[in-house]
Amino acid sequence: GENVEQHPSTLSVQEGDSAVIKCTYSDSASNYFPWYKQELGKGPQLIIDIRSNVGEKKDQRIAVTLNKTAKHFSLHITETQPEDSAVYFCAASTLYSGGSNYKLTFGKGTLLTVNP
Amino acid sequence: DAGITQSPRHKVTETGTPVTLRCHQTENHRYMYWYRQDPGHGLRLIHYSYGVKDTDKGEVSDGYSVSRSKTEDFLLTLESATSSQTSVYFCATQHGEIYNEQFFGPGTRLTVL
Numbered sequence: 001g002e003n004v005e006q007h008p009s010t011l012s013v014q015e016g017d018s019a020v021i022k023c024t025y026s027d028s029a030s031n032y033f034p035w036y037k038q039e040l041g042k043g044p045q046l047i048i049d050i051r052s053n054v055g056e057k058k059d060q061r062i063a064v065t066l067n068k069t070a071k072h073f074s075l076h077i078t079e080t081q082p083e084d085s086a087v088y089f090c091a092a093s094t095l096y097s098g099g100s101n102y103k104l105t106f107g108k109g110t111l112l113t114v115n116p
Numbered sequence: 117d118a119g120i121t122q123s124p125r126h127k128v129t130e131t132g133t134p135v136t137l138r139c140h141q142t143e144n145h146r147y148m149y150w151y152r153q154d155p156g157h158g159l160r161l162i163h164y165s166y167g168v169k170d171t172d173k174g175e176v177s178d179g180y181s182v183s184r185s186k187t188e189d190f191l192l193t194l195e196s197a198t199s200s201q202t203s204v205y206f207c208a209t210q211h212g213e214i215y216n217e218q219f220f221g222p223g224t225r226l227t228v229l
Contacts, residue, residue: 042222046218104159104161108156
């Protein structure tokens, strides 16, 4: 089955700096790669995603890149702010055999701390 | 958040007792999922449903059962709770086919003593 590795497990940056979180996946059939942000005591919230036919996607200060050949994708946060502090999860998604819903396999998460 | 609520939000129980967690959604999403979240393991899929009365196992399904009698409700049951099932449980929904996002509920923190 799919295996998703996420690095680093913790990341501390100064406010205004950039943060990069990287993930690799094993199943070449994976075709959808979402990123979730989880604040303390809350459920994960989708912040950005990328499909396999796209190499990069941006949404204001957040961007995600995908390299299908190397099977890795990354989350980039620019001009970090204290409210960006949270746990971030990457995931890779494959279509269930014979079905139409998608199975998400998650990385183990990155605790991002943005210091004022 | 796809109008997802989970109940209870917190529960403490004793080993050997049955426990049922409820997930309720108001968006008429077809697919529903139960995950558990543990330190060092991230989110792992327990069971999922692809329609009323249609369910299947995820990667950590041992000791859990599910039921979905209505589109809006997905129940997770621990028939005989064990301390290894102490965790935070999240329900998620997905609208339908083709690259659709999963939306997560607020979670239930379960402690088995």
